Amino acid sequence: MKEFSFAVTDPLGIHARPAGLLAKLCKGFEGTTVTVVKGDKEAKASQLMKLMSLAVKSGDTVTVKVEGPAENEAFAALEAFFKENL
Amino acid sequence: MGLFDFLKKSSVPASVPVEEVPGTILQPIEGKIIPLADIADGVFSEGVLGNGCGVIPAAEAVYAPISGTISTVADTKHAVGIEGDGVEMLIHVGLETVSMNGKGFDVKVKEGDQVKAGQLLMTFSLNEMSKAEGVTSTSAILVTNSDDLPCCEQLFTGDGKVGTPIIKVK
Numbered sequence: 723m724k725e726f727s728f729a730v731t732d733p734l735g736i737h738a739r740p741a742g743l744l745a746k747l748c749k750g751f752e753g754t755t756v757t758v759v760k761g762d763k764e765a766k767a768s769q770l771m772k773l774m775s776l777a778v779k780s781g782d783t784v785t786v787k788v789e790g791p792a793e794n795e796a797f798a799a800l801e802a803f804f805k806e807n808l
Numbered sequence: 809m810g811l812f813d814f815l816k817k818s819s820v821p822a823s824v825p826v827e828e829v830p831g832t833i834l835q836p837i838e839g840k841i842i843p844l845a846d847i848a849d850g851v852f853s854e855g856v857l858g859n860g861c862g863v864i865p866a867a868e869a870v871y872a873p874i875s876g877t878i879s880t881v882a883d884t885k886h887a888v889g890i891e892g893d894g895v896e897m898l899i900h901v902g903l904e905t906v907s908m909n910g911k912g913f914d915v916k917v918k919e920g921d922q923v924k925a926g927q928l929l930m931t932f933s934l935n936e937m938s939k940a941e942g943v944t945s946t947s948a949i950l951v952t953n954s955d956d957l958p959c960c961e962q963l964f965t966g967d968g969k970v971g972t973p974i975i976k977v978k
């Protein structure tokens with residue numbers, strides 16, 4: 723399992739568009755589970771509605787956990803995604 | 809002005825009578841139903857958020873397309889999630905409406921609420937949308953877990969009323 727923390731700076735946070743793009747990105751790493759944790763709540767990145775209900779906003783720090791056969795690739799792709807989009 | 813507000817409010821009923829059909833999603837907003845691919849925003853038209861369809865609103869109210877539980881309400885009030893009978897849905901009102909920060913939107917439900925098909929979920933202002941930069945009123949009706957279902961068959965396109973069956977799920 724690999725994980726990284728990310729401080730969100732996008733004022734809109736994880737709303738529909740980035741959530742959808744994130745879910746799509748994660749579907750590309752079959753068998754690898756990506757979990758986004760905010761405080762005591764967490765959601766799998768593939769579960770769009772749960773992900774959006776975390777209501778991640780600018781100023782929040784989230785932890786992204788990656789576990790599975792493609793975790794190295796997924797980790798790199800996710801780090802790049804968060805930096806670029808959030 | 810107060811009188812107009814009163815008239816406006818009274819014209820939006822708290823629910824409309826609909827006939828629920830198992831495995832079928834009902835039209836949540838009065839207006840013109842269009843194929844998902846015709847929504848002018850790739851995140852919707854390419855199915856990134858799930859399969860479904862679009863609607864160009866002719867009225868300013870969103871009614872529950874299925875019976876179920878409210879799974880999410882966007883902080884910016886322009887999108888509501890609902891799940892019931894194994895179907896997870898998102899109704900995203902307008903394009904780029906996230907930038908309006910809730911202006912003109914009035915959500916009547918909260919996360920965890922049980923709702924019946926045809927129940928009022930929110931109202932919105934087409935006037936506020938037309939004033940906001942980059943915003944259009946075209947809304948998306950999405951089955952966000954469509955990859956996990958035999959979904960979706962579009963039943964209808966064109967002008968329709970709230971409660972018209974629009975998508976067959978299974």
